[in-house]
């Protein structure tokens with residue numbers, strides 16, 4: 001399955017220009033967009049009285065077209081506008097709307113609110129009066145529909161330039177934009193519907209989709225399925241969870257290397273005291289090495305991380321190891337899995353407004369694939385390829401889930417996926433397992449649910 005592209009505002013404009021140059025007039029693109037909005041709103045909300053708010057640009061143009069199609073369906077539609085569109089397709093769409101247009105200040109609330117004020121052309125926050133008006137009309141509506149994006153959302157970063165109401169449905173065009181998946185905006189979009197308007201979309205940023213993981217064949221054995229070694233440390237529970245994550249993500253062999261003898265369950269995880277870590281890591285059968293969960297941050301932890309890096313094994317560097325790593329460039333295949341706090345500690349001067357760009361900068365600098373965790377996890381490779389996870393379960397915000405993720409990614413590396421693909425596969429499995437685990441789950445339960453998602 002090819003990955004779904006995510007286009008920035010500039011990439012979307014370029015794609016639109018290519019479509020226009022290829023013979024599709026902008027008026028036709030807008031007609032398809034507005035028709036798509038009307039159909040989606042109709043299906044979602046039914047025949048309720050509707051208020052459409054139209055801005056001065058093409059997002060407003062889509063609004064006029066949608067109003068026309070909704071009226072054709074027999075719906076009671078009112079339009080309120082923020083000034084007249086000056087020229088082009090939006091002006092033509094305004095002219096084709098036969099009904100009255102009032103100012104936003106005069107608009108009366110309706111059960112369905114369609115926000116066609118601003119889309120990818122938003123250049124600054126809404127002024128206070130307009131933001132307050134949008135908020136009160138949204139508050140008074142039963143169903144709120146955003147055209148392309150909720151107005152006030154910055155397309156490329158997902159930042160809210162002003163207060164933005166919560167929408168029930170967002171109808172976008174051609175493909176997703178970063179703000180549909182990045183927080184805080186993603187949480188305000190509601191259900192997202194993509195309308196095909198005849199634009200070809202390709203981009204170096206994609207949506208993380210279900211990985212194509214073949215089941216073991218009759219010829220496979222535990223080593224071909226992948227050996228994941230996890231380095232234990234000060235907090236054994238965390239490395240145990242990483243090992244459990246690796247095992248339930250399908251690794252053929254999981255080895256927990258510990259400083260002192262310990263007995264634990266499950267028995268299938270092999271526990272070994274590694275007095276000489278470098279020697280233990282010289283085992284060529286190790287397909288991936290997970291270091292960091294529960295490692296601690298003392299001198300012994302530093303030595304363990306150094307041994308892991310010098311081993312040349314493919315690495316997943318998580319948790320405490322991210323604090324010990326410092327600004328070094330890695331040469332062996334490696335995946336770093338920082339959450340926000342760890343990212344800031346590791347890359348204090350990477351400050352780009354977009355989380356995607358921050359992840360790309362960190363990947364380029366470290367030479368590693370970055371899994372920048374959060375409610376909107378970004379995976380980025382040193383060559384700028386990047387991918388965004390779909391909406392994550394809010395119940396993932398509990399202790400130990402990151403350790404499970406590190407183990408799952410380790411299993412993907414050990415089975416032979418390249419680091420960028422392994423990171424995405426691990427993130428997808430982890431997100432899907434969380435959905436299946438339901439509410440208030442323990443990280444141990446989350447690990448067990450990984451098996452159901454393979």
Ligand SMILES: NC(=O)C1=CN([C@@H]2O[C@H](COP(=O)(O)OP(=O)(O)OC[C@H]3O[C@@H](n4cnc5c(N)ncnc54)[C@H](OP(=O)(O)O)[C@@H]3O)[C@@H](O)[C@H]2O)[C@@H](O)CC1
Nearest residue numbers: 016030033057058059118119120121122123124125126148
């Ligand atoms: N790309 C495609 O293929 C297709 C795109 N389509 C649609 O077009 C949309 C993009 O259209 P767009 O470029 O005209 O921008 P849009 O979002 O309407 O806003 C620009 C206007 O708003 C103004 N303005 C901005 N911020 C403001 C503020 N805070 N407060 C006040 N004013 C503000 C800005 O003025 P200025 O910044 O110049 O002062 C300008 O007048 C896209 O989201 C999709 O819905 C479809 O029709 C189908 C094909």
Ligand SMILES: [K+]
Nearest residue numbers: 115118147149
């Ligand atoms: K909008």
